[in-house]
Amino acid sequence: MDYKKLADMLFPNITKTISHYEETQFPKRNLEEGAMVTRLAPSPTGFIHLGNLYGAFVDERLARQTNGIFMLRIEDTDDKRKVEGAIETIISSLEYFDLKFDEGVTLDGELGNYGPYYQSNRVEIYQTVAKYLVEQGRAYPCFCTEEELAELRKKQEEEKITPGYYGKWARDRNLSFEEIKKRLDNNESYVLRFKSMGSEDNKFEIEDAIRGTLSMPENFQDIVILKTNGIPTYHFAHVVDDHLMRVTHVVRGEEWLSTLPIHYELFKTLNWELPVYCHTAHMMKIDNGVKRKLSKRKDPEMGLGYYMELGYFPQAVREYLLTILNSNFEEWRIANPDSSIDDFNFSLSKMSTSGALFDLDKLNDISKEVLVKIPVEEIYDFLLNWAKKYRTEIESYLINDKEAVLKLLSIGRDAKKPRKDLIYCEQIFDFISYYFDEYFKIVDKNPDNINDEEVKVILKGYLETYNHNDDQSQWFEKIREIAEQNGYAARPKDYKKNPEMYKGHVGDVSTVIRLAVVGRASSPDVWEIQQILGEDKVRERIKSVLSN
Ligand code: GLU
DSSP states (O other): OOHHHHOOOOTOOOOHHHHHIIISSOOOOOOOOTOEEEOOOOOSOOOOBHHHHHHHHHHHHHHTTTTEEEEEEEEOGGGGGGOHHHHHHHHHHHHHHHHHHHHETTTTTTEEOOOOOOOOGHHHHHHHHHHHHHHHTTTEEEEHHHHHHHHHHHHHHTTTOOOOOOOOGGGGGGGHHHHHHHHHHTOOOOOEEEEOOOOOTTTTEEEEEHHHHHEEEEOOOEEEEETSSSSHHHHHHHHHHHHHHOOOOEEEEEEGGGGGGHHHHHHHHTTOOEEEEEEEEEEEEETTEEEEOOOOOOOOBBHHHHHHHHHHHHHHHHHHHHHHOOOTTHHHHHHOOOOOGGSOOOOOGGGGGSSOOOOOOHHHHHHHHHTTTSSSHHHHHHHHHHHHOHHHHHHHHHHHHHHHHHHHHHHTTSSSSSSOOSSSSHHHHHHHHGOOOOOOOOOOOOTTTHHHHHHHHHHHHHHHHHTTTTOOHHHHHHHHHHHHTTTTHHHHHHHHHHGGOOOHHHHHHHHHHHHHHHHHSSSHHHHHHHHOOOOOHHHHHHHHHTOO
């Protein structure tokens, strides 16, 4: 068979060569030794999830640490899966988490010299490589219909052999030039298949930067590389793009591990250097004591929108991601509490291979630690921006009472053991919402030992003696007096010694006051809160309970 003739017949319009692309459009990058080129390659399906973020963060760390390139390539070769606005969602979600691309698709067009960065605009390039494979006798047109392929599968099942299009089962592997021409003249549609030289019985070894040396069976299937419309499949596009875009490290989910032999054979056949593969583990969670994969359908926390809507701080999420990405990160953080995470040496070999355990409680704990180090003005700005987007009804409260909000956010943060109350915007607003009369509500109950009558007695005493100018100790001294006058121990330890002598202790009295002023049984220091609320609000709130 004259493969050259076949290639020209199949691709009459393809006139460039691979070397043309390699030399002119996609030359070797001029980067420093060891610089890594990584890419995020999402399909524009409109759903961007934690797994994508996890992988993207690995890509970003590798590129940043080595002065390399992190790019965004859109894998839009499957029309059926395309969703309007998906690309904007992908870019803005990743931007939210501070992941910025050096190259690729952006909201204002494409950036970089290795584009186009939409696969749909690279069809001529894929066809050039496909044409080369035909010329080499390593790709051929297959005219089998869906029905014929189903028939083939059935036969293979009956004979209990490995299903697929390969070896003697690959019907169109050896069609003659005339036969192919006849079918083309007949306008029969066809896919282009790769002619595999692998064997089901052979194994090969490959290094995965996360998993170490893998021993895998060779590919032996004649997989489809171009679909009937001339558009490539993922397997083919991945190999062509990552070669020409000079990607050094392919970070992708472990769901691609099983098809790695295909990619390996394609790279070898094309005589191209393999990128370093890095197959990340699935994201897992503990659900009712059982570890399972996070699911797009069942777990809202799988979607990135979840964190954006709740107003998680990107710094906190990034810090958390590093703790699940690298087993030595937490230790490093303890030793370097004030360092930027950019100073941590992220390493692929410290990544888990058995599933990355995602835990919202842990994220929240880390968030508290991270937020306590962010200046309140910055927290305020972030909160306001979040409100503008997700909670417009609270925007004016935050703006009109900016000074008070800043003070509320600051309570207890400068202490030797600083309070760590702030986690994410929704929670932060809830945490300070008592300040605003429209949101103020008494949500907790008075201590069991104090009935409504007694509450009023305490609050009456409080109102009568309240002096907004009292300093913290004068203020608390008065609460002690109210306690003593009404039969409560002025000190909890006195109560503990002789509980039968008292109705309760000063802590119970404070709780009654706290509930009336803040509405919650636990809150930062009440004296400080009162100073922020102002005298009128404090008196009003006490009076309102008294008049009930
Ligand atoms: N488009 C593929 C996906 O969204 C990309 C996989 C890869 O990174 O190679 O899963």
